[in-house]
Amino acid sequence: MKRVRIGNGCGFWGDNLDAPVRLAETGQLDYLTLEYLAELTMSILAVQKAKDAKAGFATDFIDVLTRLAPTLKAQPRLKIVTNAGGMNPRACAIQAKQVLAAAGLAEKRVAVVSGDDLLPRLDELLANGNPFNHLDTGAPLTAIRDKVVSANAYLGAKPIAEALKLGADIVITGRVADASLTVGPAAHEFGWGFGTTDLDRIAAGTVAGHLIECGAQATGGLWINADDSTHLENVGYPIAEMSEDGTFTISKPAGTGGAVNLETVAEQLLYEVADPARYFTPDVTADFTTVKLSQQSANVVSVTGGTANGITDTYKVSIAYRDGFMSAGTLVIAGPNAAQKARRSGAILLEKLEQAGFTYAHSYVEALGAGDCVPGVVKGEGDPPEVVLRVAVRDPRKAAVERFTKEFAPLVTSGFPGTTGYTVGRPPVREVFAYWPALIAKSAVTPVVEVV
């Protein structure tokens, strides 16, 4: 039976830069997927694009592609599918072409999947009866329309499969559902249909894509029982080897660290899932409760089942809007009584700001090391030798948040004994982009595929 090996070498923008090359060199892959876009990455990229028409994509990909060039030469059939395009997939593709040409790979065909960016059409779509109501609260988008910086539909695997059918060696997308980066190549290779045909196979492909989309989280990263013997310093990234019938294995390259077992795969199966019987993607609503896992051999888990639970006629839309400014800074407070001193220091810091005329819409003090990571739930035991004091504020006024960043250093001399750790200077102020999830009818969105 025909098998297709799809490996994911990047789980988010910021993931290990060497992983894609190592995975491609040793994974015997047909496809390398690279996933860069967290929920709010698009808003940051949208702001970058507004300042520079050639920006707005995950620039790490260009670095990774440069270093992948020798591998692409050695493995001429290896294809890459990535959402590195972010808010500007065409600009990303143009830079990718330049990198490829410089490496003697000008013959590589690069395709772009776009059509996800709804911001230019937002008012037209609103006027045509798409309210973009907040998925959780039901509030209409008009409440924050003037603050919106990005609005992207999560496209599915169909345009990726179409790009591959056009002979693309590298597919660069904007916002697509993470799992679709895997479903696209599988559907192309096996001729799976979209819409209502082959839905169970698309669902199985979605399970595979979901399992590998976060990179090493399927192969030992975050595993509850990871220890020194897991060798996470050499963790291998995940490979889904798909068969035409939708069954697949999860594995990692030989000789790497990490672990692929029933625990690592089960933990990742439910990661960031709400109702496991209804995992919504643009391609299918997948039922994860029909998935069966079995350990086939060391570091190889066989995955069967995974069925469709229908398909929606909507795309999810990820909208980001400006929502003020925030900053967070830290100091280290040594004991005795470290936790008590830290909490009081945080209160003093905020009191001094209040004396200066600044109160904040939101402020928060943590004594990290004394149980504040899950506040009130995990109780610290005993008197820790030191804790990290962390104070954070959020407010609509940028100047007020900037003033906050200047109130940490004074505590080094005017605070409690044992106050230290003011080593990185004033903390940065960042603009807050709040998240507004919504839905839109699939009929209102047209995915675009082009070879550049």
Add this chain to the structure above:
Amino acid sequence: MANVPLSQIAHGRSGDKGNHANVAIIAYTDEGYLWLREHLTAEVVAAYFLPLAAACVVRFEAPNVRAFNFMLYDALAGGASRSLRTDTQGKTLALALLRMVVGVPTKLLSERNHV
């Protein structure tokens, strides 16, 4: 009966969905799954995480992997974009729940039955 952390009979992982957190708890054994089904109810989990001020807690079942997936709605104080907490994405919530001390029959405290 033995009073032990939940981590003696289960493992798990947690993450975020906007301002909601999901906490998956996975039993090591079939017997452990049956115990969780009876004792690790949405009410028990909601009470344990009460300081997080979640709007509600819903339990979903995935018996195929001996798991219960708890959704803690509006538990992340604004979520990844807005929360002032260190753990904006609820990544430590599974570890926190696995620390919960539970009274379980000693026969459940066998080794993890396969990895």
